[in-house]
Amino acid sequence: MKYLWAPWRIQYFKGPPRKDCIFCSLPREGRDREHRIVYQGQRMFAILNTFPYNSGHLMVVPRRHVADLGVLEDAEILEWIHLTTAAMEAIREAYGSEGFNVGANFGRAAGAGITDHLHLHVVPRWVGDTNFIPVLGEDKVLPEDLSVTHDRIAAALRTVLARRTPAGGSTAGRANADRSEE
Numbered sequence: 001m002k003y004l005w006a007p008w009r010i011q012y013f014k015g016p017p018r019k020d021c022i023f024c025s026l027p028r029e030g031r032d033r034e035h036r037i038v039y040q041g042q043r044m045f046a047i048l049n050t051f052p053y054n055s056g057h058l059m060v061v062p063r064r065h066v067a068d069l070g071v072l073e074d075a076e077i078l079e080w081i082h083l084t085t086a087a088m089e090a091i092r093e094a095y096g097s098e099g100f101n102v103g104a105n106f107g108r109a110a111g112a113g114i115t116d117h118l119h120l121h122v123v124p125r126w127v128g129d130t131n132f133i134p135v136l137g138e139d140k141v142l143p144e145d146l147s148v149t150h151d152r153i154a155a156a157l158r159t160v161l162a163r164r165t166p167a168g169g170s171t172a173g174r175a176n177a178d179r180s181e182e
């Protein structure tokens, strides 16, 4: 690896800054499509980045307001990985992405926009995409309207998750046994 690269060091949400924690409040407002929330699980949810690096750029976020990885419970970690891999699969199926950057910034010094509520970025990549999409530009040209992205990712994610067992469930293997490979 030649250099450390962080495509997620960008603004999250439009409009004036909110005083409440958006990762706590947005999932409870019952306006998932408006807030670009593509999935709500028991312990985790997935929300599109408002200023995506690429179409499909989303964040997988714990419901609990926690800042440190170390305080996550096993069930949360399990669901986090489960939802993150499902999101990657969904993005790959919906957009044909060729790779992913998955990562998090801890603390302002590391570039985090929201420092007190954990969130993991999932950024789809295509070979050569850095040639024409600015990483840190303010006036980014979005490749696709976010409501379109929301609907595509949400549908693909539902399909992927339907093929799997419920996150954190105790029925591991049963749904997989029923899974039919096409």
Ligand SMILES: [Zn+2]
Residues within 6 Å of the ligand: 021, 022, 023, 024, 025, 064, 065, 066, 116, 117
């Ligand atoms: Zn929060």
